[in-house]
Amino acid sequence: MSQIKFTRTESHKTAVFFITFFSYAFFHANRKAFSNVKSSAAEVWTPHNLTDRILEPRDLWYSHDMFDSNDDAVKFEGVLDTAFMLAYAVGLFLNGYIGDRVNMRILLSVGMAATSVLVFIFGCVCEWTLFYNKYFYVIIWIVNGLMQSTGWPVVVACMGNWFGHSSRGVLLGVWSACASVGNIIGALLVSAVLSYGYQYAFMVTSTVLLAGSFVVFVGLIPSPADVGLDPPPSEDVGKHGSVNTGAEDTAPLLNGPPVESSQYTSEDERDVVYDVQAVKPTSMSFLKACLLPGVIPYSLAYAFLKLVNYSFFFWLPFYLSNSFHWDESTSDQLSTAYDIAGIFGGTIIGFFSDRLGKRTIMIVPMLLLSIPSLLLYSYSPNDRTINVVIMSLIGFLIGGAANLISSAVSADLGCQKAIQGDDKALATVTGVIDGTGSFGAALGQIAVPYLQTGLGWHSVFYLFMICMFLTAVCLFPLFLKEIRSLRCGCCRRRRSVSLQ
Amino acid sequence: MSLHRITCDFLLFTALIHLMVLGITCQPAICNLDCQVNINETVLAKFCSASAFKLQGRCCVNTTSPDQFDIIGIDLQQCGMTQKKFSQGIDGINTLQFIYLQGNDIDALNNTDFHRNTGILNLSIPVNLSCPGGIKSWESIETETSETTCVGEKNPCISEKLACPPHSHCVHSGIDMSECLCDEDYHGYKCMNKGKFPTVPFAIGITASTVALCIFLWCTQRRYVKSDVKNK
Numbered sequence A: 001m002s003q004i005k006f007t008r009t010e011s012h013k014t015a016v017f018f019i020t021f022f023s024y025a026f027f028h029a030n031r032k033a034f035s036n037v038k039s040s041a042a043e044v045w046t047p048h049n050l051t052d053r054i055l056e057p058r059d060l061w062y063s064h065d066m067f068d069s070n071d072d073a074v075k076f077e078g079v080l081d082t083a084f085m086l087a088y089a090v091g092l093f094l095n096g097y098i099g100d101r102v103n104m105r106i107l108l109s110v111g112m113a114a115t116s117v118l119v120f121i122f123g124c125v126c127e128w129t130l131f132y133n134k135y136f137y138v139i140i141w142i143v144n145g146l147m148q149s150t151g152w153p154v155v156v157a158c159m160g161n162w163f164g165h166s167s168r169g170v171l172l173g174v175w176s177a178c179a180s181v182g183n184i185i186g187a188l189l190v191s192a193v194l195s196y197g198y199q200y201a202f203m204v205t206s207t208v209l210l211a212g213s214f215v216v217f218v219g220l221i222p223s224p225a226d227v228g229l230d231p232p233p234s235e236d237v238g239k240h241g242s243v244n245t246g247a248e249d250t251a252p253l254l255n256g257p258p259v260e261s262s263q264y265t266s267e268d269e270r271d272v273v274y275d276v277q278a279v280k281p282t283s284m285s286f287l288k289a290c291l292l293p294g295v296i297p298y299s300l301a302y303a304f305l306k307l308v309n310y311s312f313f314f315w316l317p318f319y320l321s322n323s324f325h326w327d328e329s330t331s332d333q334l335s336t337a338y339d340i341a342g343i344f345g346g347t348i349i350g351f352f353s354d355r356l357g358k359r360t361i362m363i364v365p366m367l368l369l370s371i372p373s374l375l376l377y378s379y380s381p382n383d384r385t386i387n388v389v390i391m392s393l394i395g396f397l398i399g400g401a402a403n404l405i406s407s408a409v410s411a412d413l414g415c416q417k418a419i420q421g422d423d424k425a426l427a428t429v430t431g432v433i434d435g436t437g438s439f440g441a442a443l444g445q446i447a448v449p450y451l452q453t454g455l456g457w458h459s460v461f462y463l464f465m466i467c468m469f470l471t472a473v474c475l476f477p478l479f480l481k482e483i484r485s486l487r488c489g490c491c492r493r494r495r496s497v498s499l500q
Numbered sequence B: 001m002s003l004h005r006i007t008c009d010f011l012l013f014t015a016l017i018h019l020m021v022l023g024i025t026c027q028p029a030i031c032n033l034d035c036q037v038n039i040n041e042t043v044l045a046k047f048c049s050a051s052a053f054k055l056q057g058r059c060c061v062n063t064t065s066p067d068q069f070d071i072i073g074i075d076l077q078q079c080g081m082t083q084k085k086f087s088q089g090i091d092g093i094n095t096l097q098f099i100y101l102q103g104n105d106i107d108a109l110n111n112t113d114f115h116r117n118t119g120i121l122n123l124s125i126p127v128n129l130s131c132p133g134g135i136k137s138w139e140s141i142e143t144e145t146s147e148t149t150c151v152g153e154k155n156p157c158i159s160e161k162l163a164c165p166p167h168s169h170c171v172h173s174g175i176d177m178s179e180c181l182c183d184e185d186y187h188g189y190k191c192m193n194k195g196k197f198p199t200v201p202f203a204i205g206i207t208a209s210t211v212a213l214c215i216f217l218w219c220t221q222r223r224y225v226k227s228d229v230k231n232k
Helices: A002-036 A038-045 A058-062 A070-099 A104-128 A134-148 A151-162 A168-175 A177-196 A198-219 A248-254 A266-272 A286-290 A295-323 A328-356 A360-378 A384-414 A426-455 A457-499 B002-014 B016-022 B043-050 B083-089 B199-220 B227-231
Strands: B054-056 B059-065 B068-075 B098-100 B122-126 B138-143 B147-153 B168-174 B177-182
Touching (some): A002 A177, A002 A198, A002 A295, A070 A104, A070 A295, A104 A151, A168 A384, A177 A328, A286 A295, A286 A426, A295 A328, A295 A384, A295 A426, A328 A360, A360 A384, A384 A426, A426 A457
Antiparallel strands (some): B122 B147
């Protein structure tokens, strides 16, 4: 009997892992679709701009005149990115809050389906009907931002519901690759169909997302309680009463020793979990969730970090094709190196932070190292190999840190001891951190095209370096605290082990 | 051009027998003008009867098939032509090689008045006019007392080495006129698109895999959900 139950739990866990992974990956593929067709879209929105003579037939070369010049179109694309990210940020705060209160499966599948329809309208319907209108595009993209924001809080909350803290760093490190995998899926899909017309890039990614929404609707089980299973063991409740007495405000980052839960007998486990059926967890207020220890510094840090990370996400292919004159498909494919390195970064750092039981102590050095790497990248020569190598280094440091903060750290903070029996803050905290981050990212997207057209690409990289420095500054107090507690934590742990 | 064809077809059907008996094929009105110069005494008539072409009214016609013919020459000497009449009259004809317009009171001729004629070998115009498109558009220009002859229309794509944006090529489209048309396989605005998206395979593939995945997940996942939770 227990064997069967175990297998079923594993089956559900596997399904949840992959469904949430791919649902968010497909969201990201849709976002990536737009950043990868930027050059093509700018071409489609503008008349031909060679001045030596008028080309005939005029319909073929001049009939689209939403913008006069490519620069204007690129600035507009920056405005679209910003509108999207602002709406996305607002949506994250809202959906984090809503996600803790409604059926997460329905919320996620509706969000995916709506996003799919909006992307289809933006990319395909507007192109096929030749309806090019700035205001319409902006409105569609704002609603799209709101709809896409259903994704992250829900999938993180589902993962948090199913997987315990002890394996969270490495597991969520691997899982948080979903954004990067989505970028890669998006980049490959787009470069495969871009030659048919940029609208097909949107059509393929949005169709896949719609298919994903059906899959989520049919297959997702948001919480073990839905199928009558126990939630994963929550070490915070039972194990570390002794560890956390002194350092309350850094609790979530301190109480994750590298102890496998298998060390505990099943009886111990049953003791520490509360009965979900009997006591229904109440949802935490929004303000209370914000004031949880660690949430504010990580939110601010993530705002600066996500600005840089998303600027790479939105503009890297454009930078490569604009600055080095590589063709769009090549740039799209090369830019995936950043994402791949980000996956490795997030996973490796996640693994070591699990071992160490601390995350900030690993993240801050990465952030500081990224500053000279960015300087190096801004002087990268027009050579694909060198460029990709430095790009990967930056992806490892920045993408890795961003992946870790947005998933493992968010889940830690959402499940920390200060919440006690109330596990319903997960989506809210995730929403707050990612929402603040997205506000930062939103501001970045408008800054990049203006800095680039006004002062050149170097100024963009200086902005990135400043942001990375500020990210490190925000986390520095936590970093110091973790170093201090690492020393005390060692002697305490020894004591608690001897007690057992 | 197509309009012209439709009218011709209509005429062919309505007056089929009549036309067959008289051996006349449909031709534009401009070929049937009454002019002061007898057509049979013109250079065009001599050329036309000496070659395999047929003289029809004031036009020299190359009949390629019963319902299709190319007007390769037109003589409008002293026909009371004006710029507007001429331009409208030859609209839809793009196979002209010989054009005679001397002896008319035409005050101007633009290259666009000749529409899409790209193979003009001889264009004779009143002396007061200069060759349309300017000197660069012709192999040579001969001026006599009563007429100016523009000889050999040049292809600007070649003579001016005109370049076109990527995925398109230059096509001669009239006197001093060129177009940039999409290369083979390329299409769409600015010739940016290549090939055709395989819509049907894509639709079938995505639908089939979605249905399969949904059935699989329903069997392994959602059916375990307790009904009280499901209904919540």
